[in-house]
Amino acid sequence: MDRITIRGGNRLSGRLPISGAKNAALTLLPCSLLSAEPLTLTNLPRLADVDSFGHLLNELGVTTTVKRGAGDVIGREMTMTASALASTVAPYDIVRKMRASILVLGPVLARAGEATVSLPGGCAIGNRPIDLHLKALEALGAEIELAAGYVKATAPKGGLIGGRISFPMVSVGATENALMAAVLARGETVMENAAREPEIVDLCRCLVAMGAEIDGIGTDRLTIQGKTSLHGATYEVMPDRIEAGSYACAAAITGGDIMLAGARAEDMEAILAGLREAGVHVDATAEGIRVQASGALQPLTVSTAPFPAFPTDMQAQFMAMLALAGGTSVLTETIFENRYMHVPELARMGADIQVHGRTAIVKGVDKLIGAEVMATDLRASMSLILAGLAADGETRVHRVYHLDRGYERLEEKLSAVGADIERQSDG
Ligand code: EPZ
Numbered sequence: 019m020d021r022i023t024i025r026g027g028n029r030l031s032g033r034l035p036i037s038g039a040k041n042a043a044l045t046l047l048p049c050s051l052l053s054a055e056p057l058t059l060t061n062l063p064r065l066a067d068v069d070s071f072g073h074l075l076n077e078l079g080v081t082t083t084v085k086r087g088a089g090d091v092i093g094r095e096m097t098m099t100a101s102a103l104a105s106t107v108a109p110y111d112i113v114r115k116m117r118a119s120i121l122v123l124g125p126v127l128a129r130a131g132e133a134t135v136s137l138p139g140g141c142a143i144g145n146r147p148i149d150l151h152l153k154a155l156e157a158l159g160a161e162i163e164l165a166a167g168y169v170k171a172t173a174p175k176g177g178l179i180g181g182r183i184s185f186p187m188v189s190v191g192a193t194e195n196a197l198m199a200a201v202l203a204r205g206e207t208v209m210e211n212a213a214r215e216p217e218i219v220d221l222c223r224c225l226v227a228m229g230a231e232i233d234g235i236g237t238d239r240l241t242i243q244g245k246t247s248l249h250g251a252t253y254e255v256m257p258d259r260i261e262a263g264s265y266a267c268a269a270a271i272t273g274g275d276i277m278l279a280g281a282r283a284e285d286m287e288a289i290l291a292g293l294r295e296a297g298v299h300v301d302a303t304a305e306g307i308r309v310q311a312s313g314a315l316q317p318l319t320v321s322t323a324p325f326p327a328f329p330t331d332m333q334a335q336f337m338a339m340l341a342l343a344g345g346t347s348v349l350t351e352t353i354f355e356n357r358y359m360h361v362p363e364l365a366r367m368g369a370d371i372q373v374h375g376r377t378a379i380v381k382g383v384d385k386l387i388g389a390e391v392m393a394t395d396l397r398a399s400m401s402l403i404l405a406g407l408a409a410d411g412e413t414r415v416h417r418v419y420h421l422d423r424g425y426e427r428l429e430e431k432l433s434a435v436g437a438d439i440e441r442q443s444d445g
Pocket of ligand 1: 040041044144145149187188354397424
């Protein structure tokens with residue numbers, strides 16, 4: 019395992035390139051299963067989860083070829099061809115390492131009329147059920163059987179049939195699985211209370227590029243006219259709004275000035291509004307988003323909720339930033355039941371944070387002190403990196419494999435804007 023060592027106190031400034039979005043890539047990759055023709059994705063981030071997904075697609079019979087970005091061009095291009103599926107089973111040993119594997123369920127079922135996927139199980143931030151995924155597929159005529167830790171789905175009526183899906187609560191993954199099933203179902207599907215995250219819009223745009231017919235893109239009501247087949251396409255993955263938001267916090271917490279090159283402001287209005295309310299200057303330009311700290315950070319009251327509200331994936335990073343604000347902030351996590359794993363580690367660096375159920379009270383302190391800390395999940399790990407960038411002294415973040423799942427070349431990008439950061443083997 020590796021660790022990352024940071025010697026804090028440097029003011030970060032300069033240009034930081036934003037990679038393709040992890041959470042868009044992980045729903046665009048399985049679109050390759052929906053066509054016998056090649057799907058090429060460009061601006062794919064070089065991340066562990068993207069590699070794992072490529073291996074899963076290979077298991078299912080998808081051929082994949084990768085073209086790396088030249089030189090310092092971030093990201094890469096992957097062409098996937100599923101001329102025929104060699105398997106309809108996503109095995110436990112792959113799914114347990116990457117929950118997003120569940121996103122092959124809808125497309126494999128739609129393409130082959132059956133799919134068997136290991137139940138993904140929970141993770142550090144919550145038990146992550148998939149009941150909404152399964153109910154959505156049943157609304158399209160699927161029959162679902164749960165046995166021995168696997169979901170076995172079949173489409174007994176000669177394939178999926180368009181229907182009405184009304185989500186009782188917003189679910190990004192369930193919306194994605196349902197979309198990738200509905201595009202090959204017979205007839206019309208109407209989805210109500212669908213997730214509206216920018217990654218869903220990216221998925222819809224990619225499916226339309228492949229010949230799908232979807233109305234209401236960007237809204238919570240989607241209408242899909244199913245097709246008998248989809249054709250190939252070339253599609254560019256959207257920029258990562260959570261990576262951009264994370265590095266915006268790095269500028270804020272170090273009193274810095276960073277141009278987030280390629281970041282798309284319309285995907286991150288709630289994040290930018292929070293930064294502005296905290297006293298940070300944010301300017302959206304054609305090149306990206308410029309984030310400049312200006313004076314002391316102000317406290318905030320923020321509650322996470324589905325898009326377009328403040329995203330749960332930015333809660334830990336804002337908490338690290340607000341640990342140094344001049345006053346008391348109140349953060350409420352409404353999406354996941356256990357997304358405060360970063361709190362005890364931040365406290366070991368001197369942060370003053372009290373958690374009461376879903377709410378965290380963050381009393382700003384004058385400084386943080388570098389310490390040995392442990393990463394537990396992807397976004398919690400980033401909050402420890404952020405704290406280390408601002409802390410007095412040295413911070414060592416262990417188990418950084420969590421970070422490698424969601425942040426492409428993190429130490430290179432931070433070093434390039436002035437951070438004193440290095441990766442070392444943890445033995
Ligand atoms: C996606 O997870 C993201 N992952 C998460 O990002 C993100 O935090 C989350 O959406 C919310 O925005 C990817 O896109 C790969 P949900 P997902 O279904 O789809 C409950 C990161 O750090 N629920 O919208 O799993 C669920 O337990 C990751 O990049 C059910 O009850 O999220 C949660 O409380 C973390 N039943 C809530 O809904 C279901 O069938 C939202 O989950 C599905 C979900």
